[in-house]
Amino acid sequence: MSEFDHGQFLKTLSSEPGVYRMLDSEQQVIYVGKAKNLKKRVSSYFRSNLTDSKTRVLVSNICDIEVTLTNTETEALLLENNLIKKYQPRYNILLRDDKSYPYILLTNHKHPRLAFHRGSRKVKGEYFGPFPSAGAVSESLRLMQKIFPVRQCEDAYYRARSRPCLQYQLKRCSAPCVNKVTEQEYGEQVDYVRKFLTGKSHEVIADLIKKMEAASKDLNFELAAKVRDQIMLLRKMQEQQSISGNFAEMDVVGFAHLNGLNGIHLLMIRDHKVLGSKTYFPKVPKDSGQEEILTSFLGQYYLAPGATGRIAKEIILPFEIEESSVLSEALTQISERKVSLKVVTRGERAQYLQLANKNALNSITVKQSTQDSINKRYAQLKATLRLDDINRMECFDISHTMGENTVASCVVFDSQGPNNKEYRRYNVTGITGGDDYAAMEFALNKRYNKVVDEDKIPDVIFIDGGKGQLGRAEQYFATWPHAKMPLLVGVAKGTSRKPGLETLLIDGGRKTIPMDSDAPALHLIQHIRDESHRFAIAGHRNKRQKQRTQSLLEEINGVGSKRRQTLLKYLGGMQGVKAANIEQLKKVPGISPDMAEKIFNHLHDKG
Numbered sequence: 185m186s187e188f189d190h191g192q193f194l195k196t197l198s199s200e201p202g203v204y205r206m207l208d209s210e211q212q213v214i215y216v217g218k219a220k221n222l223k224k225r226v227s228s229y230f231r232s233n234l235t236d237s238k239t240r241v242l243v244s245n246i247c248d249i250e251v252t253l254t255n256t257e258t259e260a261l262l263l264e265n266n267l268i269k270k271y272q273p274r275y276n277i278l279l280r281d282d283k284s285y286p287y288i289l290l291t292n293h294k295h296p297r298l299a300f301h302r303g304s305r306k307v308k309g310e311y312f313g314p315f316p317s318a319g320a321v322s323e324s325l326r327l328m329q330k331i332f333p334v335r336q337c338e339d340a341y342y343r344a345r346s347r348p349c350l351q352y353q354l355k356r357c358s359a360p361c362v363n364k365v366t367e368q369e370y371g372e373q374v375d376y377v378r379k380f381l382t383g384k385s386h387e388v389i390a391d392l393i394k395k396m397e398a399a400s401k402d403l404n405f406e407l408a409a410k411v412r413d414q415i416m417l418l419r420k421m422q423e424q425q426s427i428s429g430n431f432a433e434m435d436v437v438g439f440a441h442l443n444g445l446n447g448i449h450l451l452m453i454r455d456h457k458v459l460g461s462k463t464y465f466p467k468v469p470k471d472s473g474q475e476e477i478l479t480s481f482l483g484q485y486y487l488a489p490g491a492t493g494r495i496a497k498e499i500i501l502p503f504e505i506e507e508s509s510v511l512s513e514a515l516t517q518i519s520e521r522k523v524s525l526k527v528v529t530r531g532e533r534a535q536y537l538q539l540a541n542k543n544a545l546n547s548i549t550v551k552q553s554t555q556d557s558i559n560k561r562y563a564q565l566k567a568t569l570r571l572d573d574i575n576r577m578e579c580f581d582i583s584h585t586m587g588e589n590t591v592a593s594c595v596v597f598d599s600q601g602p603n604n605k606e607y608r609r610y611n612v613t614g615i616t617g618g619d620d621y622a623a624m625e626f627a628l629n630k631r632y633n634k635v636v637d638e639d640k641i642p643d644v645i646f647i648d649g650g651k652g653q654l655g656r657a658e659q660y661f662a663t664w665p666h667a668k669m670p671l672l673v674g675v676a677k678g679t680s681r682k683p684g685l686e687t688l689l690i691d692g693g694r695k696t697i698p699m700d701s702d703a704p705a706l707h708l709i710q711h712i713r714d715e716s717h718r719f720a721i722a723g724h725r726n727k728r729q730k731q732r733t734q735s736l737l738e739e740i741n742g743v744g745s746k747r748r749q750t751l752l753k754y755l756g757g758m759q760g761v762k763a764a765n766i767e768q769l770k771k772v773p774g775i776s777p778d779m780a781e782k783i784f785n786h787l788h789d790k791g
Contacts, residue, residue: 188247190230199223202253203263205271209247213271218264220257238471242275258514261507265487268480277480278467286321288312288381295360296374298325298336312381315460331417332377333358334370340756344763380418389418434498436533438540439478442548446474448481449544451536452496461540463547479505482525486515495519500537501527558601561708568697568705569671571643575599578631579646579675579712580657582612582623583720589727590617592627593720596642597712609723620649621656628660641668648713650676651693658692673697675713686710737761740786742779750774751783762787 202222206215219225226249234240254260268276289301291309300321305311315321329336335357337349342361351357358365358373376388392415399408438449449463466481478501486495495515501508508525515523528534566574577597584590596606610630615622624647635641647653654674661672674689686706688697699706736758737748754772755761761769761783769780 188249190246193249194223194227194230197223197226197251198253200253201255201257201260202251203260203267205250205252205267206242206246206273206275207248207250208245211248213267213273214245215242215273215275216264216267216271218257218260220260222251222253226251236471238275238469257510258517261483261510261514262487262518265483268484269488275469277469277472277477279464279481279484286315286318288315288321288324290374290377290381293339295335295342295370297339297342298328298334298377300325310378328377328380329356331414332373332380333365334373334377335360337361338756340760341763344755344760344765344768346765346768385418389415392418433496434500434533434536435496436500436536436540437478437482437502438537438542438544439474439502440541440544440548441474442545443552445548445552446477447544447548447551448478449540449547450485451540451543453536454496461543463544465548465551474503475505478502479507479511482511486511487518495523497521497523499523499525500533500540501525502537502541503527555600557704558599558708561704562599564703564705565708568699568703569644569673571671574643576640576642577644577646577712578642578670579648579716580624580627580631581648581713581716581720582620582627583717583724584612584618584623585724586618588617589724590615590623591720591723591727592623592630593716593723594627594631595712595716595719597715602715607719609719611727621652624649624653625656625660628657632660635666638666638668641666642670645670645672646709646712646716647672647674648716649674651689654689655692673709675709686713736787737783740783743783747774 199221201218201220203216203218204222204226205213206217208214217225229239229243229246234243252263254263268278272278286300286302289297289299289307289309289311291297291299291307296309300318301307301311302318315324325336328334329351333356335342335351337351337357341349345359345361348359348362348364349357352359352364358370360370376391379385379388392411396408396411396415399405399411434453436451436453438451440447440449445465446468447463447465449461451461464481464485466477468477482499482505486499495518499515504527505511505525512523512525515525526533528537562574566572575598579595579597581593582590583593590612592610592612594608594610596603608631610627612623612626615626632641645657647657651674654672657672657674661669672690674693676687676689686699686709688699688709689695690697737743737751743751751761751769751772752758755764755768764784766777766780766784769775769783770777772780775783
């Protein structure tokens with residue numbers, strides 16, 4: 185492609201608000217930006233006196249620029265963050281957090297269910313959160329189960345009940361599945377849950393006190409005692425979670441920079457309580473300023489699709505940023521309530537900010553300490569294996585039970601440690617059961633038979649096994665067509681199979697690599713080997729369980745694949761089928777009364 189003619193481009197560029205996308209010679213988006221005045225902003229990149237080295241490098245790679253006009257700067261900000269999320273440009277600061285925050289879901293069933301939720305909001309109901317971690321959601325659900333007897337069971341389990349389950353006996357569910365509670369009473373408890381989750385716990389306690397007093401006047405002492413216990417549990421929960429804070433809802437953003445690493449710590453306060461916190465480590469191009477990093481983080485965190493529920497009314501910043509008013513306007517627009525961004529220097533907010541900054545710095549220290557340990561292990565492993573560099577390692581393992589349901593695993597480690605996204609499992613077919621050598625060859629063929637990108641070829645491949653498995657791997661690579669050849673290393677367990685006694689084999693097992701049991705390099709190899717073992721076993725167990733589940737229904741004469749699928753789908757899996765009584769089985773489309781009885785008797789005879 186010819187050199188980009190910025191002069192000609194700028195002549196026709198609009199002065200309206202909008203978003204610009206810079207592309208390289210391969211038409212890949214390398215930077216996304218927004219501007220109140222596109223012409224003025226884009227022109228600034230092509231000044232002759234650029235002092236910022238990062239901008240100079242960016243400009244040298246521009247081969248084309250695309251623009252999208254918007255009505256306002258706020259619209260441009262929203263579009264910019266959507267495009268950054270989509271293209272992940274290498275010169276933008278990127279928030280690396282693919283996992284969505286967990287929520288508590290209150291479904292809109294006849295008898296609503298309380299549940300953990302993460303991901304897209306396809307299930308109809310009310311979502312409360314976000315929570316900083318899955319553990320925070322689980323703990324909240326556990327505590328609420330003690331206070332409010334609202335069901336938390338899966339729908340299939342709920343539909344299949346013919347008598348109360350253990351949760352009813354423990355007084356943690358009112359058993360609406362078998363009509364142990366009236367619609368009104370259950371709805372009342374659901375309403376308490378709704379109020380509690382929206383920060384109105386004081387209202388819940390006030391309502392419960394009135395209910396307790398009314399029950400006492402009616403001489404219904406059993407109900408009064410039950411409500412009294414609810415009040416006591418609620419107050420105890422408030423004491424455990426409460427902080428001496430005057431602010432009902434705010435996020436406090438801490439920032440720290442150390443040894444080239446930037447950390448942003450988010451402290452979340454809801455209903456006068458610290459809900460939790462989390463530290464982010466954005467991917468930052470070289471020579472990026474602190475204000476640019478913080479601005480990019482705030483945009484990508486709060487303006488991400490589906491992030492409306494996480495926006496606090498007040499966001500405390502560690503320092504001033506130029507775009508705070510634009511961000512405030514955008515957040516106010518999408519959350520449909522006033523959102524303010526502030527920098528504070530005194531009072532309780534400043535104490536929270538000091539705490540957030542301290543946590544950000546501590547998180548960087550911990551992360552760098554961990555990375556230093558990883559680097560030390562990699563450095564020693566390179567020396568041990570006599571390799572110039574190690575950018576990618578893979579390890580294979582085979583798992584089966586008496587030759588059945590054989591599964592091969594491949595785990596990948598890069599310079600940062602485990603790369604879970606690259607992990608793969610392979611269902612091994614077409615071999616003699618129990619032949620681990622053939623299974624290894626099958627896995628290697630699946631993994632490398634269609635390799636095109638040489639960056640995906642590992643520097644080292646570890647084979648969990650002895651000479652036989654390593655020899656079969658070397659046979660496979662004997663006709664390897666690529667220039668890059670991975671080093672094959674067998675990891676054979678010692679006679680007692682204890683960690684630290686492993687033997688490293690190369691050259692088909694003809695040579696061994698001596699390593700001390702406390703060597704950091706050996707610890708790294710053990711980590712890789714154990715991870716491949718865990719991943720293989722998990723895959724094997726899933727496959728075995730699936731086969732067992734299917735085989736129970738396959739044993740029943742007259743239940744073909746179509747009926748099996750209908751049963752599992754209608755009743756919510758094998759657990760639901762097993763829990764169903766004859767009447768419930770008869771309601772499944774295509775299942776006659778005789779067939780329902782036949783299925784029930786077979787499953788319970790086998791149980």
